Structure formats: structure tokens, C-alpha cells
Amino acid sequence: MLGEGGMGTVYKARQPHLDRVVAIKTIRDRPTEDLLERFRREAKLGARLDHPAIARVLEFVESGPDAPYLVLEYVEGRPLSELAKEAPLDEDRIAELLEPVCRAISTAHEAGVLHRDLKPANVMLRAGDDSPVVLDFGVARDLGDEGGPTLTGAQIGTLPYMSPEQADDSKRADARSDVYSLGAILFELATGRRPFAATSQEALVRKIFFDDPPRPTDIAPECPLDLEVMALRCLEKDPDHRYQTAEELADELRRFLDGEPILARPVALPVKLWRRAMRRKAMTGLAAAVILTLAVASWAGSGSAGARAAA
Numbered sequence: 001m002l003g004e005g006g007m008g009t010v011y012k013a014r015q016p017h018l019d020r021v022v023a024i025k026t027i028r029d030r031p032t033e034d035l036l037e038r039f040r041r042e043a044k045l046g047a048r049l050d051h052p053a054i055a056r057v058l059e060f061v062e063s064g065p066d067a068p069y070l071v072l073e074y075v076e077g078r079p080l081s082e083l084a085k086e087a088p089l090d091e092d093r094i095a096e097l098l099e100p101v102c103r104a105i106s107t108a109h110e111a112g113v114l115h116r117d118l119k120p121a122n123v124m125l126r127a128g129d130d131s132p133v134v135l136d137f138g139v140a141r142d143l144g145d146e147g148g149p150t151l152t153g154a155q156i157g158t159l160p161y162m163s164p165e166q167a168d169d170s171k172r173a174d175a176r177s178d179v180y181s182l183g184a185i186l187f188e189l190a191t192g193r194r195p196f197a198a199t200s201q202e203a204l205v206r207k208i209f210f211d212d213p214p215r216p217t218d219i220a221p222e223c224p225l226d227l228e229v230m231a232l233r234c235l236e237k238d239p240d241h242r243y244q245t246a247e248e249l250a251d252e253l254r255r256f257l258d259g260e261p262i263l264a265r266p267v268a269l270p271v272k273l274w275r276r277a278m279r280r281k282a283m284t285g286l287a288a289a290v291i292l293t294l295a296v297a298s299w300a301g302s303g304s305a306g307a308r309a310a311a
Contacts, residue, residue, distance in 0.1 A: 007035060007138050012074060022058060025070040036068065038138070043070050045140045048111045053104035054134050055124070075135065077127040080185075081120035087192035088220040091227060094189045095253040097125075097132050102182060102250035104134050109175045109246060112143040116173055118181035119161045120188065143174070159201060160184065160194045164209050164237050176239040179246055183234020190227050191219040195235055209237070226252075226262050233264045 002010045008027040015022055027039050046057035059071035080097070083089070089097075101123060108115060115122075115137060122136045139156045156170035163180035166173040187195045195213035198204040213235050216223040230252050236242045243249045243264075252262045 005136075005138070007038065010072075015071070021074045023055075023072040023074045025072060027068055039068055039070065041142070042138050042140060045113045045142060046070075046072075046137050048113060049108055049137075051104045051107040053100045053132055054108065075124045075126060075133045077125045077130070077133075079121050080123035080125060080132065083125065084120045084185075084188050084192075087189050088223060089189050091190075091224050092257060094186065094227065095257045097130075097189070098182065098186055099250050099253040099257070101132050101134060101185075102246045102253065104132075105178055105182065106245060106247040106250060108134075108137075108140075109143070109178070113137065114141045114143050114173060114175065115178050115181075116141055116166065116170065117157045117161075118178055118185065119158050120185055123185075139170075141170075141173070157181075159204055159208070160196060162208065163239070165239060167205055167208050174239070175245060176242050179234050179242050179244075179249060180236075180239075182246060182249060183231050183242075186227065186234065187213065187216060187231040190223045190231060191216045193219055195231075224256075225266075226256050229262065229264050229266055230256075232267070 002012050002023060004010070008025060011024045011026070013022055013024045014020070027035060031039070040060070040062070043057055043060035047060075049057075055075055056073040057070065058073060060068070061071070062068040083097075105115060105118070115134070116139050117136060118134075122134065124133045124135055125131070126133060157166055157173075159167065161181045161184045163173065163177040166177045166180075184195050187193075196204060196207040196211065198207055213232065216228040216231055217225065230249065234242055234249065243252070252264065255262050
């Protein structure tokens with residue numbers, strides 16, 4: 001067994017007829033029809049993707065309603081979350097790790113696939129060269145399909161890496177929500193901390209909606225200003241103020257590695273204060289509704305409206 005999640009269990013296995021090691025993702029016992037449909041969608045969306053930094057879908061087998069399984073490329077190595085524990089990392093190392101991840105996510109977006117759960121635990125570093133590989137498209141969405149099994153208002157993803165719009169309603173998430181998550185990963189690698197932390201999910205939602213993340217240089221003074229600007233640009237509350245594509249962020253990281261000036265600039269303090277005031281005025285009712293949903297779900301013992309636990 002390699003791991004276990006909300007949908008099922010992943011095993012290391014061997015395909016005898018091809019003499020290769022693979023990963024087998026199985027669905028949990030007695031799956032609901034919604035869970036089965038998610039599993040089928042993961043297989044179909046994953047099959048669209050062809051990039052060296054994305055784990056390949058090799059096969060999907062549905063021999064019966066209780067025994068479907070997904071055959072995936074097995075990536076031997078360690079998750080980026082282990083390396084993140086050693087953060088803050090060397091500045092060039094951060095950019096070298098994240099640039100190919102951003103290119104991979106850009107490829108996914110061009111194929112119409114939104115990941116929706118980007119985090120260090122879902123990036124594997126290959127044994128040998130530590131090249132990154134994006135894993136787990138289990139909650140991915142087809143950008144061209146407004147339907148699907150996700151209920152409006154449901155939270156899908158991992159809260160500490162979620163954009164405000166995704167925390168509000170996962171169907172509102174678009175490519176810029178994945179950019180937000182990439183910025184959260186960048187922030188964590190540069191500082192050793194997540195952008196927001198709290199003792200409860202309700203408090204965390206308030207911070208995601210209302211608070212500006214701290215400046216990385218206030219946490220890790222050695223963090224280069226360019227990396228700080230990139231991270232904070234990704235973590236803007238308004239999607240229109242972020243990098244609009246993962247490719248834009250990848251290009252900025254490449255400029256940083258090449259010693260060239262990045263295109264983004266720090267947000268001036270008066271602009272930041274004005275945006276904060278407008279944000280609070282516009283989102284107070286929205287945040288109250290989401291926090292109430294989380295509180296009711298927690299009280300009922302049903303988790304957090306579908307959100308994965310903040311690990």
C-alpha cells in the first residue's frame with residue numbers, strides 16, 4: 001500500500017504481462033454512484049494529459065460496480081511535502097522545482113483539465129534526479145463541462161491551498177484557482193509555512209477570505225524579493241489580479257533563474273488597503289454563509305462540506 005485517501009487506496013503493483021511496476025488506485029468498498037462517476041472522470045481526464053511532469057494514466061478497468069481500478073504510472077521517490085519540511089529552501093531550488101510543475105499544470109489547463117487539489121503532497125520528486133511529477137487528479141474538473149457530479153456550493157480540495165472562490169464553491173474555480181494553489185506552494189517552500197494557518201476550519205476560511213498573507217521576507221528575511229512578489233501575486237484574493245495562467249508564472253520563474261527582471265511588481269500600500277476595504281465590504285455575507293456551512297457540517301459530524309482535512 002502506497003497511500004490512502006477519501007476515494008480509495010493506492011498500491012504498488014506489477015503488471016506481469018508487461019513486466020513493469022505500476023500504481024493501482026482502487027475505489028473504496030461499496031462506492032456510491034457519485035464516487036464511481038468521479039473515478040471514471042479521473043480516468044478520462046487523466047488520459048488526456050501527456051507531460052513528463054504528470055503521472056500517466058495507463059489503464060482503467062471497470063469489471064464490476066464494486067471493483068473498478070485505475071492503473072497509473074508508478075513514480076518512485078518522495079513527496080514534495082517532505083522537502084517542504086526542510087524549508088525555507090535555496091531560492092534557485094524553489095524555482096527549479098516549481099517551473100516544471102507550472103508547465104505541467106499549464107498543459108493540463110490547455111487540455112481542459114483543472115486539478116483543484118495542488119499541494120506539496122500531490123507532487124512527487126523522482127528518485128535519482130528529484131524531478132517533480134504532479135499526482136492525483138481525483139477531484140479534477142473538466143473546464144469544458146459545467147455539469148458533473150460536484151454539487152454547487154461543495155468544497156473540493158485542501159483548504160490551506162484553496163483560493164477564496166474555490167473555498168466558496170468549487171464550481172467557481174478556474175485556471176486561476178490552480179495558480180493560487182501554486183502560489184501557496186511557492187510561499188511554503190520559501191518560508192517553511194503555509195500562507196494561512198488557524199486552529200479551526202471556520203477561522204481558516206475567514207483568513208482566506210479577508211486577510212492578506214504575510215510577506216515572505218517577514219518570515220524568512222533571506223527570501224528574494226522576486227519570489228515574494230510572485231507568491232503574493234498568485235495569492236491575490238481577486239482572480240483578475242493574479243497571474244492569469246500557470247504558464248505566466250512558469251515564465252516568471254524562468255526569468256528569475258536566468259537572472260532577468262520579472263514582470264510583476266509589488267502592490268503599492270494604498271492600493272492594497274483599498275482592495276482590502278472593498279473585499280471586506282463585498283464578502284462579509286459570503287464568508288458568513290460559508291463559515292455557517294462549515295460549522296453545521298462539523299456539528300453534524302459530516303466533516304467540512306466535502307473539504308479535505310487541513311493536514
